[in-house]
Amino acid sequence: MHTLEFRESGLLVRDRALISRLYSQGYGELLGNELLLLPVEVMYLAERGVLDKELFLKVLKTYVTSDPDLWVKYLVYRDLRSRGYVVKGGSSRVDFRLYERGGWKRGQPAKYYVKVLIEGRRIDLDELVQCVNEALRVRKELILAIVDSLGTVSYYRVEVIPPESKLI
Amino acid sequence: MSSKAQAILIGSRVIVLDIEKARELFQRGFFGKFIGIDKVKPDEVSKVARPLELSLLEALYLLDEGRIEVVDISGKVLSRDELLEVGRKYIANFDLLYEVYRDLRSRGYVVRTGLKYGTYFAVYEKGPGIDHAPYLVHVLEPGSKLEPLDIIRAGRLSHTVRKKFILAYRDKIYGKVNYLVLSWFTP
Numbered sequence: 164m165h166t167l168e169f170r171e172s173g174l175l176v177r178d179r180a181l182i183s184r185l186y187s188q189g190y191g192e193l194l195g196n197e198l199l200l201l202p203v204e205v206m207y208l209a210e211r212g213v214l215d216k217e218l219f220l221k222v223l224k225t226y227v228t229s230d231p232d233l234w235v236k237y238l239v240y241r242d243l244r245s246r247g248y249v250v251k252g253g254s255s256r257v258d259f260r261l262y263e264r265g266g267w268k269r270g271q272p273a274k275y276y277v278k279v280l281i282e283g284r285r286i287d288l289d290e291l292v293q294c295v296n297e298a299l300r301v302r303k304e305l306i307l308a309i310v311d312s313l314g315t316v317s318y319y320r321v322e323v324i325p326p327e328s329k330l331i
Numbered sequence: 332m333s334s335k336a337q338a339i340l341i342g343s344r345v346i347v348l349d350i351e352k353a354r355e356l357f358q359r360g361f362f363g364k365f366i367g368i369d370k371v372k373p374d375e376v377s378k379v380a381r382p383l384e385l386s387l388l389e390a391l392y393l394l395d396e397g398r399i400e401v402v403d404i405s406g407k408v409l410s411r412d413e414l415l416e417v418g419r420k421y422i423a424n425f426d427l428l429y430e431v432y433r434d435l436r437s438r439g440y441v442v443r444t445g446l447k448y449g450t451y452f453a454v455y456e457k458g459p460g461i462d463h464a465p466y467l468v469h470v471l472e473p474g475s476k477l478e479p480l481d482i483i484r485a486g487r488l489s490h491t492v493r494k495k496f497i498l499a500y501r502d503k504i505y506g507k508v509n510y511l512v513l514s515w516f517t518p
Contacts, residue, residue: 246518261518285476288500295511306516309479318516319486323509329438330454330466330497330510 167218169225173201185213189249189267201252202226202233203240210241232281239279239308242316253277256294261306275306282311295323336399338390340409343421345390345401346382353383356398361441361458362389372460386444387418387425388432395433424472431470431499434508442468450485454497468510471500486515 168175176182176191176198185191190208191198200208202222209219227233236258243250243259249267251260253276260273276298280286298305307319324330336352338345347353347363354376356362363383365371371379385393391414393399401409409417418425428451435442435454445453445467453465469485471477485496498511 243518248518280479280482282479285478288471288473288475288477289503291477291511292500292503292509306518307482307513309483317483317486318518319482319513320516322512322514324497324512326507326509327438330435330440330512 167200167205167214170199171229173199174205174222175199189251189262192252202230203237206237207241207244232279235281235310235314236279238310238314239277239316242308243277250277254297256290256297257305258308260303272302274303276301276303277306277308280307280309282309291321292323295321299323335397336393338385338393338399338401340390340401340403340414340417343387343417345385345387347385347399348382350380350382353381354379356383356385356393360436361443361455362393370460373458387414387422388429390414391418391429392433392436424470427472427501428470430501430508431468434499435468450496452499466495466497468497468499471498473501473503475500482513486513 168177176185182198185200185208186193186198190204191200202225205214205222206219208214209216209222223233223237230236240250240259243261247264249262251262251273253259256278257276258279259277261275261277263271263274266274276294278294295305305321307321309317309319311317336347336349336356338347347356353363353365357365357371358373358376363385365379365381365383368379368381390399390401391411394401394411394414401414403409418429422428432442432452435452441455441458443453443455443459443465445451445465448465448467450467451470452468454468455462455465459465467485495512495514498513500509500511501507502509
């Protein structure tokens with residue numbers, strides 16, 4: 164199996180064949196000659212057997228200390244991926260970028276930002292508004308992925324209404 | 332002669348006793364509720380011969396629009412400030428609710444209480460009895476925190492009638508009323 168290098172923000176792939184295979188399927192970000200995979204991407208690939216299955220727990224254990232919500236984010240990532248979407252890392256405020264089906268292959272930018280919300284944890288109105296505005300600035304729509312206590316994900320789309328215009 | 336309707340403030344209630352004026356207020360903008368009648372079809376308003384009850388938000392709006400004057404039980408005319416104080420006394424967050432109410436009206440919507448749907452406002456494009464169902468508007472106080480459960484609950488509630496529900500809030504920077512529209516999304 165291929166060796167991955169653990170870094171602070173994810174895992175580095177050096178194997179050229181593996182890089183081109185993973186990247187063409189919408190995994191990771193290219194950094195020069197290397198591919199940086201997010202912990203959730205490695206977990207997903209490990210779960211599916213594309214990467215060494217043992218990596219799943221190893222990655223989870225390594226990164227959960229710096230991101231206590233890693234498991235919940237993984238549930239959202241895997242839910243979207245298993246529906247056939249390409250999902251990539253977000254920004255400091257939102258968790259993921261979500262591409263339309265086939266959008267990544269066609270070279271289109273991501274259509275949505277995805278913000279993960281966890282049942283029982285409140286979000287500030289200001290924070291939500293900032294997320295919507297950030298999405299708006301980069302011409303994306305904001306999707307809230309709400310994860311309940313059993314790991315089921317529901318999705319809501321959030322739009323802002325410009326002043327003086329119709330609401331619907 | 333003034334064409335303004337006279338409305339009487341009784342406690343926290345505002346009543347229009349004149350039947351003609353009551354009908355006119357309901358017909359032009361769907362203001363108020365005829366006492367004891369839950370639903371009135373627009374073409375049946377001319378048959379209704381009952382006083383009309385206005386909410387304090389509606390009363391203040393109609394006062395601002397110059398369509399009513401509000402008097403107390405002794406017949407003394409209330410100023411806008413006096414009516415505003417009554418609103419603040421009886422209704423929590425009255426100023427923000429009024430801003431949202433006014434903003435929705437200015438965007439051309441018919442706005443009624445959303446109480447029976449579990450929200451502040453039910454918003455109609457044409458009016459109750461004409462639209463299939465209203466949009467539901469929640470009003471968020473500044474500094475609110477949202478519980479994911481609230482979003483899901485509101486979504487489910489709206490889902491039974493409309494696919495979208497609306498959160499109104501006052502923008503921190505510009506101080507204006509803004510809206511977030513949420514809709515259930517199936518990836």
